[in-house]
Amino acid sequence: MTDETDATWWRQAAVYQIYPRSFADANADGIGDLPGIRSRIPYLRSLGIDAVWPSPFYPSALADGGYDVDDYRDVDPRLGTLDDVDALIADLHAAGIRLIVDIVPNHTSNRHAWFVDALASPRGSAARNRYIFRDGLGANGELPPADWTSAFGGPAWEPVGDGQWYLHYFAKEQPDLNWDNREVRDDFLTTLRFWSDRGVDGFRIDVAHGLAKKLDKTLPSQADLDATPKNNGGHPLWDRDEVHEIYAEWRSVFNSYSPPRTAVAEAWVESHRVPRYASPEGLGQAFNFDLLRANFEADAFRRVVEDNLALAAESGSSTTWVLSNHDVVRHATRYGLPEPTEPIEKHGHAWLLTGGVSPVLDAERGLRRARAATLFELALPGSAYLYQGEELGLHEVPDIPAERRQDPAFFRNPGVEIGRDGCRVPLPWTTDRPSFGFGAAHAHLPQPDWFASMAVSVQDDNPDSTLALYRRALELRRRLQTSEDLEWLDSAPDVVRFRRPNGWETIINFGGEPVELPAGTVLLSSSPLTGRQLPAETTVWLQQGPPAIS
Structure with missing residues (x-):
């Protein structure tokens, strides 16, 4: 059972991210679901994690993998029901595992009742004021209000046929909400209470730095947006100081529960801007993706740790460590590519664009480095966020046929974006086809034949497997993490060495030769x-x- 009174459990938790549609399929439709997750709770417990974070399981057309939300207080019927959520919470808690749910507050889907109402309502209506509508340019509003580009490529403004356009910084199926509207703020407070009342333990906040916007009557050009600094709280779209007024209200809701509900911000902001998101008055913790973006080098890893521990001390929070997630090339693959001359995640993206043909992947070296990086990560003070399948040593799946791909980035930028499907391929549980134990039907994304050699059933009883390494590391970590102290120790070049409480020492050799x-x-x-x-x-x-x- 979980300790229901522990208000600080999150500070050094090991959190396991689940991409629900690709974890386990209980009803043989090729899509993972909540009963599938429930069926694998013994596996999660044996892994030794403290909490589970599923990506969104809300009703959705899947224009962006579930991050286009139709209803924030319901479950996609393909994934289950609210009763399934209640059962999942109860079973996880009985196994000593907490649940963090994904909140997507920057935008709804275009099928959300509010947006359907907005399209059916006239300009200037209260329904449209829940979103960001602007008159188009030109004689009849036939031109967009600005030449902005969306994150997924193509225009960021979409016409609705009456001379007005709505903002969608992501896919056109994801209209941005107007957070200056009190109704929007109150509705999300209701959503936070809805899930907290059901017993969830915390929230992951998607695009946490994007809610507050300042859009004058005359909108800046894309060139002006690009030239506007994002480091002082004054950018029209990103990381505005006013966003923290929203999170102060959220914190009041979180603190009304015992223990307080936790939250972690996905905030892609300048380093000195992170502490306000992670402060006790705000969300309480913020993602740190710096280790994910660092090359496999001693100086780079140590600098990332020093910088982020300092930021955590400034906020009074603990930091977070991430090597893989649902948005990036798996780290076993990134580390197996030739030494990059550009940021490592972009290097992995370039490899994906060739279908994984060029440059040649050294899979053995990538896994060796990934295992080393994971032990380094799990020894650090703070929370560790693990992504499903990394405990199996899974590599990215690069060669998914175009007709089987699902990520909107692939379709909106052909030849430029390959999308994120390669890290979202359903997990291999056994060596059996048609879906390696994922379910009784073919999986919604194609699984390569080499998945058989990395299945859970193959690794389960192998003491040298990557799965065994994760289990032992998480078991030791739980027993050794008695404080958040870290002491750097002298080491040879290409080696990083530090000490934690109880005489626990970690040494990582980044070099090409053994060291004593x-x-x-x-x-x-x-x-x-x-x-x-x-x-x-x-x-x-x-x-x-x-x-x-012992």
């Missing part, structure tokens, strides 16, 4: 050791002094 291990009892290693040598691209956990654990 210091004294200490080996608790865990990401690659096999030979004597007292730490192999290249390997992390080891040591115990100094009397054993704190």
Whole structure:
């Protein structure tokens, strides 16, 4: 059972992200669902995580993988029912696992009742004021109000046929909400209470930096937007200071529960702007994606840790560590590509655009580095966010046929964007076709034949498997994480070494040659050791002094 009174559980939690449609399919329709997640709770418990975060499971046309929400207080019937949510919460809590739900407040779907009402209502109506409508330019409003480009490519303004246009910074099926409207703010407070009353433990806030906007009568050009700094709270669209007035209200709702509900912001902002999102008066914690974007290098990893621990100290929160999620190339693949001359996530994207043909992936090296990076991540103070399938060592699936792809980025930018489907392919649980144990039917995204060798059933009883490494690491971490202290220790070039409480030491060798291990009892290693040598691209956990654990 979970400790219902622990208000600080989130500070050093291991959180497992589930992409519901690709986790487990209980009703043989090829799509993962909530009963499928429930059926795998014994697996989640054996993994040793503290909380589960499913990506959105709300009713949706899936124009953006569920982030186009039709109704924030219901469940997509293809995934289950509200009764299934209640059962999932109860079963997770009985297994000692908490539940974090995804809130998508920047935009609804174009099928949301509010937007349907807006389209049926005249300009200037209260219904349209829930969204961001503007008159078009030209004699009859036939031109967009501005030349803005959406994040998924193409125009960010969509006409509605009466001379007005609505803003959609993402897909056209995702109209942006008007957060200057009190009705919008109150409705989301109702949503937060709705899920909190059902027993969810926290919330992940999508595009948390985008809610507050300042749009004058004359809109800036895209060039002017691009030239406007995003580091001072004055950008028209992003990270405005007023957004924190919204989150102060949310915090009042969170704190009305015992223990308070937690929240973590997905806020892509300048580093010095992060602490306000993570403050106790705001959402309480913010994602840190810097480790995900860092090259596999000693200086880069250490600098990321130093910078983000400092930011966490400034906010009074704990930081978060992420290596993979539903939006990026899996880290086992990123680390297996030739050394990049550009940011590592862009390098992985370029590889995907070739269908994974060029450059050539060194899959063995990528997995070796991924295992080392994971042990490094799990030894750090703060929360660790793990993405489904990384515990199996899964690589990205690069060669999905165009006709099977689902990500809107692929269709809106052909030849430029490949989309994120490659990290969202349903998991392999067994070696059996048609879907490697995902369900009784073919999966909604095609699974490659090589998934069979990485299935849960293959790794389950193999002490050298990546799954076994994650299980042991998470078990040790739970017992060793007694404070948030970290002490850097002297180390050789290409080596990073630090100490945590109880004499728990972590050493990672980023170099290409083995290095001598210091004294200490080996608790865990990401690659096999030979004597007292730490192999290249390997992390080891040591115990100094009397054993704190057995």
